[in-house]
């Protein structure tokens with residue numbers, strides 16, 4: 001049969017920001033700019049501050065695991081703090097996250113800013129094939145994030161059992177536990193993690209450990225369906241956990257012992 005060219009109707013291009021939408025489509029991108037910018041400024045400031053990250057059995061997630069950077073002073077890198085070595089790990093996970101990519105491409109690049117809204121460079125997006133080709137390394141960043149998650153769960157347990165006068169629960173313990181639960185929801189709901197658990201299986205009935213993998217895949221899917229919510233909630237919780245520990249360690253706040 002002879003090939004025939006089919007011409008599909010092409011919607012007229014809207015100018016940048018132009019749209020027929022009547023809703024507040026700009027609210028999402030605006031909130032993304034605000035929250036991500038605030039987080040980056042705060043995390044950078046804390047990484048340079050290099051103090052008030054530990055109090056009693058509490059350890060800030062920005063400074064976990066506890067690294068000794070005493071060697072840096074001898075090598076002329078006196079400005080180096082543990083957080084500067086730690087934060088690139090989780091940051092690479094968030095930066096390459098499929099959800100965050102959508103959010104910050106829309107918010108910062110306007111290509112497009114939202115569905116049905118005129119974009120900056122119509123039909124010229126080449127995203128992950130050129131400048132952002134490194135985004136395809138997300139699955140490796142996920143392995144790094146899982147390691148950090150294990151470390152943060154250990155920190156949360158230390159926040160209960162690591163006191164010199166025996167186990168107890170303070171407000172900081174609850175803050176750290178909430179943070180690691182939200183981070184678990186975010187990390188284990190990752191699209192790459194879901195693929196690792198069950199995405200590569202053609203038939204669970206014939207795969208090794210198929211029944212177990214199917215059950216785990218269903219659990220991970222529940223988290224994956226809420227990935228956006230976990231992404232934002234865990235971003236807030238990790239910053240607020242650091243802030244709480246900083247305030248307690250600086251004497252601005254007094255930790256409340258609950259149990």
Ligand code: FES
Pocket residue numbers: 093097098099100138142186187189190191192193227
């Ligand atoms: S897709 Fe968002 S963390 Fe992997």
